[in-house]
Amino acid sequence: MTFYNRVDELDALASAFESPGSDFAVVYGRRRVGKTALLKEFCADRPHIYFLAAQEAEHRQREKFVEKLAAYFDERVPRIDDWDEAFAYLGEKLHAEDLVVVIDEFPYLVEENGSVPSYLQGFVDEQLQETESMLVLCGSSVSTMESEVLGHESPLYGRRTAQLDVQPFSFKQAREAIGYDTTDAIRSYAITGGTPLYLTLFDYESSLSENVQSQILSPTAVLYNEPEFLLRTELRTPARYMSILEAVALGHTTPNEISGATGIDSGPLSKYLQTLRRLRLIDREVPVTASGKKSKRSRYHVADEFLRFWFRYVEPNRSSIEEAPEVVYDGTIAPDLPTHVATTFEDVCQEAVWEGIRRGTFDPYSAVGRWWYGEDEIDIVGLAPDDDRLLLAECKWTSEPVGEALVESLRAKAANVRWGLGDREERFALFSKSGFVDGLEDDLSEKWSLLDLTEIDKLLSPERD
CATH class of the missing domain: 3.40.50.300 (P-loop containing nucleotide triphosphate hydrolases)
Structure with missing residues (x-):
């Protein structure tokens, strides 16, 4: 290998x-x-x-x-x-x-x-x-x-x-092993994550759908039972942990939502969540502007892209996969995959922001993460307390170019981010899989940065001397 x-x-x-x-x-x-x-x-x-x-x-x-x-x-x-x-x-x-x-x-x-x-x-x-x-x-x-x-x-x-x-590979690190173009590389990373073994099992001369069907959806494939194997090596009774991971992978991210989806009371659930965090199978996240220990607005997410994919698509469809894996892929996975990849794309864009900070493409920020309050969410918010500067960014994994509607939406939500002084400096960024409508960049001030996949790929590629 x-x-x-x-x-x-x-x-x-x-x-x-x-x-x-x-x-x-x-x-x-x-x-x-x-x-x-x-x-x-x-x-x-x-x-x-x-x-x-x-x-x-x-x-x-x-x-x-x-x-x-x-x-x-x-x-x-x-x-x-x-x-x-x-x-x-x-x-x-x-x-x-x-x-x-x-x-x-x-x-x-x-x-x-x-x-x-x-x-x-x-x-x-x-x-x-x-x-x-x-x-x-x-x-x-x-x-x-x-x-x-x-x-x-x-x-x-x-x-x-x-x-x-030792941590799983970031997308930038994994990119060396993924032999697809940028679009399919992000899609592939959303399935394998940064675990070296999983990355190297894929044959990048084959299509992504062929890899998923042969390496994950085949009952004889290594990855078909991999999460279950991992849990059994760490836990004596993994059934409840499996149900929690499946609930989180399917979008139940708050303790109340997880409890409702699994039927596990909040007291025992807290201990299960602590164990899964200790095993690095889930992460707890709070808004980037909040205090990690004190905030009650916590959300949980599956810490590994492959586990998130497996618990979202494989575990709930085991019976059907045993009978007709290609039908599961074409009918269940493929139509929903863009939604799954969109979350990974946010992480890739956040990685690009950090790399941009290191390279001077973005102003420096001491903290970068997601933000939410009530119904409002912003994919990426960067904080620079010493300079009273705020970065606000959205990431769109869509088939259509981004236009003025997203600009106006981000401007409106920016006003609800309670952080900094009244005269704080605000910077904005848009990341888009399919680029931007003609003329959008010309209509925006220098406070806005627009990055398509080509620009993201440049930021996450090795610097040239």
Whole structure:
């Protein structure tokens, strides 16, 4: 499989490894996000030992770990009865040779023996720090990594020299892997999201509809049961979580709406939502002008584009997909797909705003996000408190060019955004899939920016020297 992007992550690991002294790096993130591929790419041209933990009895985990060490050093496997001895054996060898030592899926070790972090503390403090080697702990259970490795109560707290929270690709990053033109690239990203595995399963020589039918709607495809598999690896009873994710994917975004759609009372629902947030399967969002903790105007959305697509179109139509997947695609998915993609397009445009800020195309803003109050919504609002400046933008994924009606609508809603002083400076932007009616730009002042797909693509393409 081709390795894409992750330049910043590779640079961070390389910088840590090449610095004087030993290093202890922590790498974590959601399943399928590409952590293992990142570490294997980093280790490829460096002397290393890579150990992948498994869900099995503690003694077998330890035996396999020691066997891996002995094999690297071409030695007979020593008899070792506990983790303290295993790490002591590793420490002894690292005094003779500088290595990168990766323990992948570290939470599986903790699951079988909660004292492993304490044994590692002794190894890091007493042996690793006397070497030029690097220890990397990696895990997909974000909660375990944050509590047992990074948390204040962990024996390993404060000892890390590098920390990487590996995220799915942004659209700009994913664009390298998506072999479609800009329109279909955004549509494709709205289906696969930024998870590297999902991106690379698509054959970009085939049409988007062919990819969806072969890679998602086929009962034998990897992605057909992927969300269910992910939930079962994290949760013992995933049924209620599945119903919540489906409700949110179908547009029930407030706690009251989710409760009504699922039949789950608000008390238990709050705990389920917290768990889904901890697993990074949903996000909580508040208007960009509001305080995140205090605001009661929160909305939830599925945090991954593929999961949003799956719970919107696959889960509710399983029976029909089993019988006639092409009918489901043509009759259910294709007609509604523009509505689904429109939400992704807003995120892509928000990404373009941040990139425009970095490049000087837009004035600087310290916060950028959605805004809503009552019936009014604005797709993108940027705040620059120090300059009392406000950016207001709308994003239209429609088949018709944008005209004066959207301009007037945005002007009217701008007056309802209660932020800043009375003489605040207002800037406006319109993003449009299908461009703009002739003469619109000429009728607007320099406070307005109009961006079609060509302009968006330029902002999200690598800068040229």
